[in-house]
Amino acid sequence: MAKTPEIRPSEASRKGQFKKGQSGNPGGRPKSIKEVKEAAREHTLLAIERLAHWAASNEPAASVAASNALLDRGWGKAPMKFDDDEDGGQIRITIERGY
Structure with missing residues (x-):
């Protein structure tokens, strides 16, 4: 069985860190x-038109999902409110799936 090398404290504290002035991503993004992103943005108008089509549809799940997507993109997502006064200081988070 191979013996694991002993790591000195000075080496352990440097583990995973970069040298001063050295980037962790030298090539950039x-x-x-x-x-x-640019290719996807070229289809923005088409996507909005399709969402508007489905928002007006008689299929409830598609209509709600498309309406939410349009509102989120046009006005931003609604801010989340955390109120710790109810439920004895516990925070309750509800996640709804819009399909």
Whole structure:
């Protein structure tokens, strides 16, 4: 069985850290992420039109999901309120799936 090397305290404190002036991401953000965002944004109008179509549909789940998506994109998501006065100081978080 191989013996694990002993790590000195000075080495352990440096583990996972970069030298002063050294970046953890010297190449910067990958260009492909920017290109994907730009490509997706080219379809914004189409996506909004489709969401509007589904928001007006008679299918309740699709209508609610599309309406929520349009409101979130147009006005931003509603702020979350945390009130610790109810339930004896406990915070209750409700997550609703909009489908």
